Amino acid sequence: MMLEQKVEMLFRQACRVPLLPAGERQSGPLIEREAVEALLPHRGMFLFIDRITHVVRSPAPHTLPAGEPAGTIVCRYDLGRAMPILSGHFPGRPLWPGVLQVEAVGQVGFCLFRLLNEEAVAEKPPACMLTDILAGRFLRPIVPDREVEIVTQILRDGLFVIVVGQCLMHDRVCSAAAVRGIEKED
Amino acid sequence: LIVTRSEIFAVVKTNIRNIVEEAHDHEIKEEMRMSDLGADSLQIVEVVSRSMKELRLRIPRTDLMEARNLKELVDLFERAQISLITR
Numbered sequence: 001m002m003l004e005q006k007v008e009m010l011f012r013q014a015c016r017v018p019l020l021p022a023g024e025r026q027s028g029p030l031i032e033r034e035a036v037e038a039l040l041p042h043r044g045m046f047l048f049i050d051r052i053t054h055v056v057r058s059p060a061p062h063t064l065p066a067g068e069p070a071g072t073i074v075c076r077y078d079l080g081r082a083m084p085i086l087s088g089h090f091p092g093r094p095l096w097p098g099v100l101q102v103e104a105v106g107q108v109g110f111c112l113f114r115l116l117n118e119e120a121v122a123e124k125p126p127a128c129m130l131t132d133i134l135a136g137r138f139l140r141p142i143v144p145d146r147e148v149e150i151v152t153q154i155l156r157d158g159l160f161v162i163v164v165g166q167c168l169m170h171d172r173v174c175s176a177a178a179v180r181g182i183e184k185e186d
Numbered sequence: 187l188i189v190t191r192s193e194i195f196a197v198v199k200t201n202i203r204n205i206v207e208e209a210h211d212h213e214i215k216e217e218m219r220m221s222d223l224g225a226d227s228l229q230i231v232e233v234v235s236r237s238m239k240e241l242r243l244r245i246p247r248t249d250l251m252e253a254r255n256l257k258e259l260v261d262l263f264e265r266a267q268i269s270l271i272t273r
Contacts, residue, residue, distance in 0.1 A: 157235070159231055
């Protein structure tokens with residue numbers, strides 16, 4: 001099966017059901033926001049990860065054939081942090097913007113990419129660049145009543161990495177996205 | 187997968203033509219840079235990435251950045267292939 005078909009299948013799955021059952025999504029070692037900042041260059045209001053609750057690493061992720069997920073990650077984000085944005089989107093009816101949901105999926109996926117990469121211990125997190133939004137679907141509005149869970153899987157595509165993920169509230173899929181990006185050289 | 191130098195160059199040329207619209211009608215020579223053919227930085231990464239996948243090569247990005255033209259890129263692919271065979 002071609003890589004594009006595998007990405008499409010995974011994206012369709014991400015639109016339908018949680019990529020991991022609820023019980024498994026909090027079974028990993030906890031990585032807090034401070035440690036996440038060592039993996040990503042995003043800061044302040046534009047870092048959409050408060051903690052990582054689960055990481056699954058596929059065996060030998062660097063030698064996997066194209067299209068095989070290299071791992072799965074689950075992160076949580078408190079939407080209370082987004083209130084300055086939500087106050088204008090929309091006044092009196094706050095909703096987490098879809099474009100930020102796609103951004104969050106990208107951040108979580110890149111976090112996993114860094115965790116799978118032995119060079120992740122480098123002092124300065126590398127810049128990462130989103131190159132393509134391959135797919136996106138917004139199924140339910142995300143209102144800021146509690147934390148959102150973001151579940152992603154990553155697939156290698158040569159020098160690029162493809163992230164397929166979803167935003168969950170109350171164990172229901174609110175959105176799914178597939179993006180492609182690359183680690184950016186300074 | 188063992189391919190000759192000219193086959194490696196053919197893979198690179200095909201990917202340039204498929205990805206860089208402006209290069210469709212150009213003759214592509216080894217001494218050229220992809221930017222000479224109208225490729226932007228992302229298209230260059232795409233050409234290199236697809237070529238490596240097709241040739242089943244894995245080359246560190248720091249090495250790839252040293253290639254200044256297509257000849258040096260093909261040299262790099264050829265050396266990577268030889269090191270794979272002799273490993």
